[in-house]
Amino acid sequence: MLFIETPNDYSILLIIFILSSLSFGLSILLRLRAEFSHSILAINAWKIISIVIFSVVLIVNGSITKSIILTAVIASLITSLIFTLSLTYKKLVTSIKISEPTGGNEDYKETEIFKLQYTYLISFLFFAILGSFDRVLLQYRVDINTYTSYLYLVSMLIFPIGIIGNYVGYRELVFIKKGKKINITTSIVKVSSFSTILFLIYSSLLYLARDIINLEFNYKIWLAVLIVVICKVPYSILSAVVGAKGESSDLITINHFFLLTLVAACIYTYFHGNIYTSIYLVSSIWTLRVIFYYCVAKKYT
Structure with missing residues (x-):
């Protein structure tokens, strides 16, 4: 609804898409390592940060514009990624062992x-x-x-x-x-x-x-x-x-x-x-x- 009348803003939409995809990918990696709290943080922290930004803007400015919404979402996603990575980067550099299936029909497995x-x-x-x-x-x-x-x-x-x-x-x-x-x-x-x-x-x-x-x-x-x-x-x-x-x-x-x-x-x-x-x-x-x-x-x- 934000972008329907302003096609020039699709570049901003692309940035949001990339940032949210990175957050989702980071969440999956942390989930595989059973780092559940950090996994949830990776995919949801930006929402809390956005609420804080909106609240501050409402108190100071009294209203929220479309440009403020877009800026807040992008800033929140970036902050969320940096914060989560700062807490978990040492855990992510170690390998994740995934067991391989043994025995059975390989064609069946692929199907x-x-x-x-x-x-x-x-x-x-x-x-x-x-x-x-x-x-x-x-x-x-x-x-x-x-x-x-x-x-x-x-x-x-x-x-x-x-x-x-x-x-x-x-x-x-x-x-x-x-x-x-x-x-x-x-x-x-x-x-x-x-x-x-x-x-x-x-x-x-x-x-x-x-x-x-x-x-x-x-x-x-x-x-x-x-x-x-x-x-x-x-x-x-x-x-x-x-x-x-x-x-x-x-x-x-x-x-x-x-x-x-x-x-x-x-x-x-x-x-x-x-x-x-x-x-x-x-x-x-x-x-x-x-x-x-x-x-x-x-x-x-």
Whole structure:
């Protein structure tokens, strides 16, 4: 939305793309070394830095312009990369040993690897659309005030839970690959309870501060986001189990089904959607995905 009317700014977009890609690559390297806290820092520190910059600018200047947004994002990404590298460069220069498969049919292995790469690509595409389709398509269906209030509320509610979910998945995938035994049902109950309690506390604080931060609280949207929260953190464990032990045949069918479901949700939102149908479509898709992944993960635990 920032770049749609100013094509000359694509060079800035390219810089942001390169910096964010470097951050993501650094995060993966640290994750392979089981440096989970630093891995999360590499991919999320820029968000915190940006919030600080925006807050300072608002206090000093009273408003935020497009140029300030772009400058803040680039400065935050650079600062985040430098800071994370300063903490971890000694750990990154040592080699990372990756075990090689032995025995079996090599042609089968190559085919299986290709299938896994394909299904992970479909999964990435699915989450890229799921994370933004309601916000992209609603701009054609609702007025600007309703749209901005919805965008602000959903972003504020779901932001910290997304970080927690990613952190849980990051940790579990590496440990499961190393042979860790896990009780799926018990783990899901624990993380669901923890994330729900945390969300209730966090959203209560947002509600109390709603006048200060100019947040229009909507209970129907809050309930839909709560459903997403209850699903998102447990899903990170299920995804880790399936990703570590599952086969491509398990993933391809599921991801094709959910990609088609998501396309149908996008079409419905574009022609008939409002803020309630769109967010409840998101929560419904999350619920279905957790159920499907639970059934698959149970086979490997």
